[in-house]
Amino acid sequence: EAGVVQSPRYKIIEKKQPVAFWCNPISGHNTLYWYLQNLGQGPELLIRYENEEAVDDSQLPKDRFSAERLKGVDSTLKIQPAELGDSAVYLCASSLRRGIAGELFFGEGSRLTVL
Amino acid sequence: GNSVTQMEGPVTLSEEAFLTINCTYTATGYPSLFWYVQYPGEGLQLLLKATKADDKGSNKGFEATYRKETTSFHLEKGSVQVSDSAVYFCALSSSGSARQLTFGSGTQLTVLP
Numbered sequence: 001e002a003g004v005v006q007s008p009r010y011k012i013i014e015k016k017q018p019v020a021f022w023c024n025p026i027s028g029h030n031t032l033y034w035y036l037q038n039l040g041q042g043p044e045l046l047i048r049y050e051n052e053e054a055v056d057d058s059q060l061p062k063d064r065f066s067a068e069r070l071k072g073v074d075s076t077l078k079i080q081p082a083e084l085g086d087s088a089v090y091l092c093a094s095s096l097r098r099g100i101a102g103e104l105f106f107g108e109g110s111r112l113t114v115l
Numbered sequence: 116g117n118s119v120t121q122m123e124g125p126v127t128l129s130e131e132a133f134l135t136i137n138c139t140y141t142a143t144g145y146p147s148l149f150w151y152v153q154y155p156g157e158g159l160q161l162l163l164k165a166t167k168a169d170d171k172g173s174n175k176g177f178e179a180t181y182r183k184e185t186t187s188f189h190l191e192k193g194s195v196q197v198s199d200s201a202v203y204f205c206a207l208s209s210s211g212s213a214r215q216l217t218f219g220s221g222t223q224l225t226v227l228p
Binding site: 101 | 119147149156157158159160161164166204206208215216218219220221
């Protein structure tokens with residue numbers, strides 16, 4: 001079974017440029033998450049989807065960040081414009097609504113460097 | 116709000132040494148507790164979990180016991196291997212929001228042969 005797939009793995013951009021990350025969750029997983037992981041820190045939730053509905057986006061900085069999960073499968077996280085402080089790893093995870101509570105399956109992450 | 120505090124790393128041990136990584140938490144209600152592990156070049160994966168006080172989670176020789184009286188969930192392994200080298204994250208989910216995890220900052224473990 002394929003795991004959570006993210007792309008790109010690495011992205012280097014200059015500040016004020018836009019950037020987008022893509023995530024394909026495990027087939028059949030209803031719930032999709034985007035997490036932000038700063039260096040030396042644990043992941044922090046940005047947004048959670050149940051199917052195509054964003055049910056928790058309270059931590060998403062909506063002035064520059066946006067996300068979508070059309071058709072309730074894969075998802076895109078966008079930053080526009082990027083700032084130096086956005087340099088981090090962006091993690092995507094998925095889970096089954098009826099799976100083990102708290103068991104999330106993570107992708108390898110997309111590492112963003114903003115110059 | 117919810118928070119998780121882990122012992123700071125990095126931790127370096129020799130093979131077959133005993134491992135303890137401390138984790139304490141602050142949460143309302145009755146959280147579930149987790150340890151996730153991130154091996155080099157891979158995504159985080161669930162290592163073990165405990166859903167109520169005095170539960171012991173175990174997997175791959177690792178154990179952790181949910182101690183409500185001390186709000187702790189320390190990770191232990193009796194004899195570590197080189198292949199255990201990874202970053203370990205303690206996490207909790209509060210009752211009522213079981214699919215939203217709060218993570219600690221992670222502890223880097225290196226096991227030397």
